[in-house]
Amino acid sequence: MKYFQLLALFLLSTSPLCAQYEFTRVKEAGCTSVKDQARTGTCWSFATCSFLESELIRIKQEALDLSEMFIVRNIYKDKAYNYVMRQGKANFGQGSLAHDFTKSVARYGIVPEAVYSGLINGQERHNHGKLVGELKHYLDSIITKRSPSPDWEDQIDKILTAHIGSYPSSFKHKGKTYTPETFAMSLGLDSKDYISITSYTHHPFYERFVLEIPDNYSNESYYNVPMEEMEAIVDNAIHQGYTVAWDGDVSEKGFSQKEGLAVLPSNAETKNLFNKPAAEPRVTQELRQETFECYATTDDHLMHLVGIVKDQNGKKYYKIKNSWGKKGRFSGYLYMSAPYFRLKTVGVMVNKKSVPENIAKKMTL
Numbered sequence: 480m481k482y483f484q485l486l487a488l489f490l491l492s493t494s495p496l497c498a499q500y501e502f503t504r505v506k507e508a509g510c511t512s513v514k515d516q517a518r519t520g521t522c523w524s525f526a527t528c529s530f531l532e533s534e535l536i537r538i539k540q541e542a543l544d545l546s547e548m549f550i551v552r553n554i555y556k557d558k559a560y561n562y563v564m565r566q567g568k569a570n571f572g573q574g575s576l577a578h579d580f581t582k583s584v585a586r587y588g589i590v591p592e593a594v595y596s597g598l599i600n601g602q603e604r605h606n607h608g609k610l611v612g613e614l615k616h617y618l619d620s621i622i623t624k625r626s627p628s629p630d631w632e633d634q635i636d637k638i639l640t641a642h643i644g645s646y647p648s649s650f651k652h653k654g655k656t657y658t659p660e661t662f663a664m665s666l667g668l669d670s671k672d673y674i675s676i677t678s679y680t681h682h683p684f685y686e687r688f689v690l691e692i693p694d695n696y697s698n699e700s701y702y703n704v705p706m707e708e709m710e711a712i713v714d715n716a717i718h719q720g721y722t723v724a725w726d727g728d729v730s731e732k733g734f735s736q737k738e739g740l741a742v743l744p745s746n747a748e749t750k751n752l753f754n755k756p757a758a759e760p761r762v763t764q765e766l767r768q769e770t771f772e773c774y775a776t777t778d779d780h781l782m783h784l785v786g787i788v789k790d791q792n793g794k795k796y797y798k799i800k801n802s803w804g805k806k807g808r809f810s811g812y813l814y815m816s817a818p819y820f821r822l823k824t825v826g827v828m829v830n831k832k833s834v835p836e837n838i839a840k841k842m843t844l
Contacts, residue, residue, distance in 0.1 A: 499755045500740065500790050502814060507786030507798060508722045509536040511544060513811030515804035517605040520573030523694070523726075524551050525802035526781035527580035527828070530724040533785065534668055534830065537720055543666075546590050548597025548605070549646060549659070550580050552639055553587045559618055559635050561696055567622040573611055574694040577724040577781060577828040578675050582697070585670035588659030595646035610642035674834075674844075677701040677826040678709045680768045685841045690826060692778040701826055706764050708838050710821060713784065713797070716833035723784040724828035725799065728776045733819065736801060739808035741815035743822060756790050762821040770822060778825050788814060 511532045516525045524547040535543050554575050562571040597605060617634060621627045639645075649658050657665065675690075682688040687700035704712070713723050733742040738753040745758045760766075770776040786798035796814040805811040831844050 499753065500814070502788040502790055502796065504798075505787040505789055505795075506717050508533055508717060508720055509542075510722065510783065510785045510800055511536075511542050513800060513805050514547070514802050515604070516547075516802045517804075519551075519605045519607040521547065521551050521575075521605070521607070522802050523575045523577060523781045524548070524554075524580055526726075526783045527577040527724050529783040529800060529802070530577070530722055530828065531581075531584070531668060533722040533783070535666060538667060544592040546592045546595045546597070546646075548643060549590050549595045550583045550587075551597065552595075552643060552646070553583050554579055555614065555639060556632070556635060557583070558696055559614065560632070562618050563621055563627055563631070567619065570693050570696050571615055571618060573607055574778075575696065576675075576692075576694050576699065576726060576778075576826075578673070578699045579697055581670040581673045581828075582699075584663050584668070588661070588663040589666075590646060590650065590657075590659050590662060591652055594650045594652075595644070597643040599642075599644040607642070610638070613638055613642070672830050672832065673828055674831045675699060675701045675826055675828050676704060676709055676712060678704055678706045678764070678767065678824075679771060680764060681772075685843070692825060694778055702842050704838065704842065706762070706767055706821055709824070709827065710817070712829060712834050712838060713820075713827060714787065715835045716829050717784070717787050717797075719833050721830050721833040724781060725784045725797075725824065726778060726781045726826045726828075727820075728778075728823040728825065729780040730777070731819070731823065736803055736807040736813060739813045741799070741813055741819045741823075743816060743818040756792055756794060759816060759818040762818050767822060771825075776823055776825065784815075784827075 510529060514525055516522055528545050528547045532543060532545055535541060558571055562569050614635065617638065621631050649656055652662065677690055682703050684703050684705055687702055689695065689698045690701045716723055733744050733752060735753060740753055742752065743759045744752055745760045783800040784797050785800050788796050788798055790796060795817045797820055799813050799815050801811055801813060807813065834842065834844060
């Protein structure tokens, strides 16, 4: 059995992955299986959960299936509190960011998927449309009254329980009893190791600033570095065995889960866009800034960047694990060109230990 597994891995690493685009693996880190966020806007949780599962593989050589919805449930409560305290002048919805996940783990802990899935009453797929609608309606009613009752947070908890269930205060895992907090501590991960990085010129480089995107409800700061250094940080992370939580824009015509590609065509022609590698525009820092400020690049989606490949022309692509189920040419994965990454990346989360030393010094890490 081991022989056939090794043979399959060898063939995958040396053979073309696609008839039109011939990809050859350069470097890839371990990750868990592809999941499906289904009809929810919780890509941020799936991407960051996968990122931390890869961190566990890296430090423990053990694959764990952690609960995305445990974190989602707690973030809904945090966002509700933020929305009420800001008297409705804040974003409330399903979206959040990678740093919200790691901060929630530090505050509330985490549990295995087997302990809490967020699926109840025989459900097989997530769907948070009615849940968020009911939460928002209740929160707006509180704000309208201008006098929140002392038990309004208990009502939020009841709504969450009715739609996605509750989780136990303690549970057993491999013969040991844990709480969410003690289980998180047992994993050996430190939330302080994870930093968010972006690259925009409306703030000074090598300083931190609160990135102005709607889902940054927690007002978390990002390290700001030049575009080339953001790319160098990601490349170094992958080559050192780390992975990256990616946040960016997937609304472009060159993004296709079906085709398993994210490319940046040099013109608007898309008829033959996915047939073979084509010329892509040169992305500059100025172009990044322009597309961000005119909303051409928005915070659409989070995914998990797990590797680097090259096409038959030697061009670099990133291997991306998505959370839309095992769909598309590569069963849930896709390949993002370097130009697409440079222009359409809003931010990334990395383990600060993976930042090259010369850049880390400028960031004062």
